[in-house]
Amino acid sequence: MVSADYFGHASRIAVSSSFGRAGETLAMHSGWSPEPGVTISQWMHSPAHKAVLLSGSYRSVGMGIAKGRIGSRLVTVWVAHVGTKR
Numbered sequence: 589m590v591s592a593d594y595f596g597h598a599s600r601i602a603v604s605s606s607f608g609r610a611g612e613t614l615a616m617h618s619g620w621s622p623e624p625g626v627t628i629s630q631w632m633h634s635p636a637h638k639a640v641l642l643s644g645s646y647r648s649v650g651m652g653i654a655k656g657r658i659g660s661r662l663v664t665v666w667v668a669h670v671g672t673k674r
Contacts, residue, residue: 589654589658589667590657590665594658597614606673606674607648608672608674609646609672610670610671611640611671612640612667613631613641613667614665615627615631615665616666617663619662620664621664622653622655622664624666640670641668641670645672646671647671648673649668649670649671650669651666
């Protein structure tokens with residue numbers, strides 16, 4: 589996302605063909621200081637994000653962080669992908 593200069597959900601998450609279901613949560617903070625506690629707190633206080641992260645439909649999680657610019661803003665972007673293998 590950062591290298592493509594956008595922030596948002598794609599219409600389809602590109603995951604390995606070994607996953608039958610997948611979900612995604614995103615967060616973006618101004619600046620380049622990682623704030624994992626803030627990110628998790630925001631996700632857990634958002635009903636939609638919390639539902640994805642705590643869903644019993646998913647068994648695996650992968651997380652990533654990227655620092656860069658979106659537009660003229662310095663940002664840190666977080667992503668959590670959840671999924672269930674076939």
